[in-house]
Structures are given as C-alpha cells and as structure tokens.
Amino acid sequence: MSVWSLLAREIATVTGEPFAIARQRSVGGGSINAAYRIDGDPAQGSDRVYFIKLGNLAAVDMYAAEAAGLQEMHATHAIRVPQPVCWGTLDSSAYVVMEFIDLGRGRSDSATRLGQHLAAMHRHESDRFGWHRHNTIGSTPQVNSPSHDWIEFYREHRLQFQLRLARRQGYDGGWMQDAERLCDRLPALFSSYQPTASLLHGDLWSGNYGYDPAGQPVIFDPATYYGDRETDMAMTELFGGFPAEFYRAYNQAYPLDSGYELRRPLYKLYHLLNHLNLFGSGYMGQVQRAVAQCLTSI
C-alpha cells in the first residue's frame, strides 16, 4: 500500500469517518519539511481537506511535539491554529496531519486582530517556565525542562544550548567570550522586570502566520513553551517585522514592559544563534551585533 493510502486509512480511523484521497499536491513555503494538501474524494463520501507534513522516521518526535504545540494553543481559543488530526509513522515515513486552512492576505483589520489574538493567547499562563515536553526550533532540539527561574531557564536552555552547538561547529572568538559574559550578567536586564510564563508560539516570524478566508489570523509551525512573551514579540521583529497595526493592537491589549527594548536583542539572539547553527556563518554579523547591543546596556 502506498503511504497515501495508509494515511487515508489512518485519517478515517482517527476521525471515524470515511476518507479516500482524490489528489495530493505539494505546498511550498516551508523551510524544513515536505508539505502537502490532500483533498478527499467526494465520490467516496469524503470532501475534507488536510494539510500534511511528511518526513523520514527521525522526524516523528518533531511532528508529535508540533501537534502537541498546536493542541496547546488551540485549546486556549484565543487565536486560530490548525487543529492537529493525527501523527506518527507509516512505513518508512513520519507524518503529521492537520486541518488545512486556505491562507490568504487577510482584510484591512486582520493585522489588528493578529495583535489582539496573540495578546489573548499570551494571557494563558503556567506556574513554571518550560513545558511538559521538549520540541524543536527549526530542526534544532529545544529543551523545555520546567523551571521557576526564567533567567536560569533562558541562560541554560536557550543561550548556552545554542552556544554549545556553535562551539561544536567551530565558531569561536571574542564574540563567544562576550556572549559568555552576557550569560553571567543576565540578571542586570531583569532588575525591574519579572516575566510571567506565557503560552508562546515560540517561532513567530513572518513565515509562520497568515489569514483564513474570513480574515482571521492563523499561526502555525510552532515551537511552543511557556516563557516571557517578549520573546515572541522580539521574534516578530527579527526578519522584516509584522505590520504596525499588529504592534499597536498588541500593546493596547497587553502592554509590553518599558524595558522590552533593552531585552529585545537578548531575545533575538537565541534565534540568531539558531540560524547561525542551522544555516551558517551568514548570520555571524547579526549574532555579534546582538551580543554587543546587549552588553552596552548592562
């Protein structure tokens, strides 16, 4: 049986409704996985449409964590996220199946709603930073061991973790010593600020949101955990930024602390280090600038 027939059988079992695939089409835009849209065959009683990621067996944990992240965000009803349907392995492939959402450019108030809905999601809090499981950021492991101490969590599981990977890849030099110094001095950036453990998307760059046909914002491809909401906001500003209405609406709904601008380079740094580790030395300049920027304010 082909992987598509096996998938159709799995979807039918999980949903309890017949499902046969009429056609599958590759969906572009992803940076990591092969993604497809599959359309059910109305002649066989199944006109539903799903979005699928397929990868090799090693991707099974990554997909399970992605599905768990989507479920966690979905359960808040604060913002639309694709509802996961099933995930696991079939034959020699790993897969995750989720609701297909026809993503478009949105309406005039969609960016405002994105700000409001993200703020509403960030109001969902945990008593600890981290999560009940580890996941990935891009394809890099992301450790979410729960902690009551945000500074310790961010230092160890975010910065130091990426710095270790960078060293293993041979990156070194003065900037690495500066980054270590930054890790030692982190508390200086939190002297009058106590972050709460907000539910985060975790990888909120402009390629990971869109708008459904009704103009409602949708976020997807998460690296979910509970942490300082400023980290999600810093990520939105990393590659091109989000529309101005998004920031206005977010700040109206859930104002950011006045010290956010001082911590922004710190929170960008995690993602920049991850890009350095995943995609190479083209990110070195931005990494070094972020480290230097953090050090000027402490």
Ligand code: ADP
């Ligand atoms: P990757 O894990 O490879 O980065 P993404 O999750 O970003 O993949 O998905 C790739 C592209 O597919 C996205 O840029 C988006 O346009 C589209 N997409 C993602 N999720 C859905 C969905 N549930 N329904 C429809 N299209 C989706």
